[in-house]
Amino acid sequence: MSVNYAPILWNRQKKRYDRIMLGLITLYLILFAAFQLLFRPEISPETLIIRATATLAFLMLHLILMIGPLCRLDRRFLPLLYNRRHLGVTMFLIALVHAAFSIIQFHALGDVNPLVSVFTSNINYQSISQFPFQVLGFFALLILFLMAATSHDFWLDNLSPRIWKSLHMMVYFAYALLVMHVLLGVLQQEGYPAGFIFLGIGMVAVSSLHLAAAIKGKRQEERPEGTTADTFVPVCRVDEILENRAKVVIIRQENIAIFKYDGKLSAINNVCKHQNGPLGEGKIVDGCITCPWHGYQYLPENGQSPPPFTEKVATYDVKVMDGKVYVNPKPYPEGTTRPAAVIGV
Amino acid sequence: MILKLRNRHRYTWILLAFLLPVGFALSFANRPGPVLPGEELIEATPSFSEGQAIATAMATGWNATLYRRADGQAWIEAKFTKASQRPVSTLYLAPRAGAAPAEGKPIGPVGPRGIYQYALDSLTASWPEYHLYFYDHIRRETYAETQLTKFH
Structure with a gap:
């Protein structure tokens, strides 16, 4: 969290995250180059760079896409989510190197502008085996550029979390374009059986993780029914909520997280103001509800971030009767203090 | 994530889980066979020596000479003085001008700058x-073609 903008917010965890990331990238590039030079000694440096950066960026994109669902399926993966944006920007830069070398290698030596040549050198759109796959890669890179360029919190604040998140969900379209870029490109030209196998494994892994996370999320969306707009709705038993954790319910389109802490219950809106993270999947740390995605914090009684931070979420009335938890889904304005329900009273 | 975006996310992956395998299947079904059916590329074989030059060709950036040794072993020695701008290309030999790739005999990959020797079988070496x-x-195109001129 920050009250000011900084080019990059570094802390100990982020530095450690980035050091590990850069170390693994370096290791991959060394191993890839060694493998290629061993088995394809005739390979030129340009081709080696094109292939190394292509495979590395594509592998990183798979990992990036798997982090989100892995975190929803198992909280132990949450540390990977913390600095995912650095991973994404680095992946874009590596993809950019691949694109630059490819355009120079295949399009810069003619008398046509290299960027124009990408679109005009092959127009066999009706053919699968000779499809102009580079065009797919170009548009995928354009999406990745938009995402990298707007990855900073400055854009998140100015575009609004909803628009920013919608923009960044275009990564799924970029992924589909890149899968076809590989399927209609290198795998059509060289037909490596191993290439099809690796890509198939990657596709299945990414798709099945996202579908599994979606199914789990759907199951967790409990939608208890109330009678009128202003009444309390029974949610669950008190002992179903773990200490310092939350129960998430959706009542009349209100996404509510009910937290249990210090013998009390408080209800706030489940959507973090930072990136719309699921507050109800976080926990209470040092008396504050802490978003599992990037650590944004809110006080349970009023939904306000502790000073000097200014984020606020809506609050709700909650009560306990006969060991059961009831919540009123009518939201109070963001940051409104509501008394916590005392358990056992 | 707000409910609307979460639902959009869910429907996106249901769609992708259907479309990506379709794309995969189409690509796999149309994957290319061997470049020239039934032929294996002859590996560049270094260390041939003491042969008689039979024919030669020179062009900008490369030259090639066909040698034959007393024991009948023939090979082509190609010298590339400039790096190829075509990263995935093959050198092949044919008995006539304007031959299609399938009519020729692939003799090896075109590599970066250097001297390469490609062994020829006796049948190929006996072409007129x-x-x-x-x-x-x-x-998928032939981008250069030249005839080796025989020595007399």
Whole structure:
């Protein structure tokens, strides 16, 4: 969290995250180059760079896409989510190197502008085996550029979390374009059986993780029914909520997280103001509800971030009767203090 | 994530889980077979020596000479003085001008700058004419062709 903008917010965890990331990238590039030079000694440096950066960026994109669902399926993966944006920007830069070398290698030596040549050198759109796959890669890179360029919190604040998140969900379209870029490109030209196998494994892994996370999320969306707009709705038993954790319910389109802490219950809106993270999947740390995605914090009684931070979420009335938890889904304005329900009273 | 975006996310992956395997299947079904059916590329074989030059060709950036040794072993020695701008291309030999790739005999990959020797079998070495072709596997085209001129 920050009250000011900084080019990059570094802390100990982020530095450690980035050091590990850069170390693994370096290791991959060394191993890839060694493998290629061993088995394809005739390979030129340009081709080696094109292939190394292509495979590395594509592998990183798979990992990036798997982090989100892995975190929803198992909280132990949450540390990977913390600095995912650095991973994404680095992946874009590596993809950019691949694109630059490819355009120079295949399009810069003619008398046509290299960027124009990408679109005009092959127009066999009706053919699968000779499809102009580079065009797919170009548009995928354009999406990745938009995402990298707007990855900073400055854009998140100015575009609004909803628009920013919608923009960044275009990564799924970029992924589909890149899968076809590989399927209609290198795998059509060289037909490596191993290439099809690796890509198939990657596709299945990414798709099945996202579908599994979606199914789990759907199951967790409990939608208890109330009678009128202003009444309390029974949610669950008190002992179903773990200490310092939350129960998430959706009542009349209100996404509510009910937290249990210090013998009390408080209800706030489940959507973090930072990136719309699921507050109800976080926990209470040092008396504050802490978003599992990037650590944004809110006080349970009023939904306000502790000073000097200014984020606020809506609050709700909650009560306990006969060991059961009831919540009123009518939201109070963001940051409104509501008394916590005392358990056992 | 707000409910609307979460639902959009869910429907996106249901759609992708259907479309990506379709794309995969189409690509796999149309994957190319061997470049020239039934032929294996002859590996560049270094260390041939003491042969008699039979024919030669010179062009900008490369030259090639066909040698034959007393024991009948023949090979082509190609010298590339400039790096190829075609990263995935093959050198092949044909007995006539204008031959299609399938009519030729692939003799090896075109590599970076250096001297390469490609062994020839006795049948190929006995052709009346030798035409060298450079085939680009990405663009699927023959981009250079020349005849080896015999020495008399």
